[in-house]
Amino acid sequence: MTHQIAPDTAGRTTVQPTHYHCYRWSGAGREWERMGRTDSLDVASPERPPVRTVDWLIKSSQFIAAVHTDPAGARDWLIAEWDAACEKSLYAVPEWVSSQERAVRALRAIETGCWPSYSQWMVNGVVVFLSVVGTADRCH
Numbered sequence: 001m002t003h004q005i006a007p008d009t010a011g012r013t014t015v016q017p018t019h020y021h022c023y024r025w026s027g028a029g030r031e032w033e034r035m036g037r038t039d040s041l042d043v044a045s046p047e048r049p050p051v052r053t054v055d056w057l058i059k060s061s062q063f064i065a066a067v068h069t070d071p072a073g074a075r076d077w078l079i080a081e082w083d084a085a086c087e088k089s090l091y092a093v094p095e096w097v098s099s100q101e102r103a104v105r106a107l108r109a110i111e112t113g114c115w116p117s118y119s120q121w122m123v124n125g126v127v128v129f130l131s132v133v134g135t136a137d138r139c140h
Helices: 029-036 055-059 071-087 099-111
Strands: 019-030 062-068 117-121 126-135
Touching: 019 029, 019 055, 055 126, 062 071, 071 099, 071 117, 071 126, 099 126
Parallel strands: none
Antiparallel strands: 019 062, 019 126, 117 126
8 A cells, every 4th residue: 555645845745644654663784785786675675774755655554653643742752762772772872962952853844744764773783763754644
């Protein structure tokens, strides 16, 4: 099933999201190496890391970790996941990276249709990708 989304563009869209999919993907770092190869995994493969908005939308709905009907709820999910990932990150997140400031920017991005995506390398060689994408009511 193809999801209807508000496009991630610089201009205003005519399609307004009715809810927000909160995506989480994690996988071994070796999968990241396959991204640039011509023999790499199909973009719809669960093993392939999602690096663009469209990559999330063509994957199985199993990667939808939460659904929120308001931007603030989606932002809260994103920041909570980000904070949890930072606790186990391979490299310490600098002190000047504030979750509160990140939350303000994430909410503004969600409200304006610029879907925030965060990633973090974990100590066990796993990379985690998080994203919030607005969707229209016909996606389910």
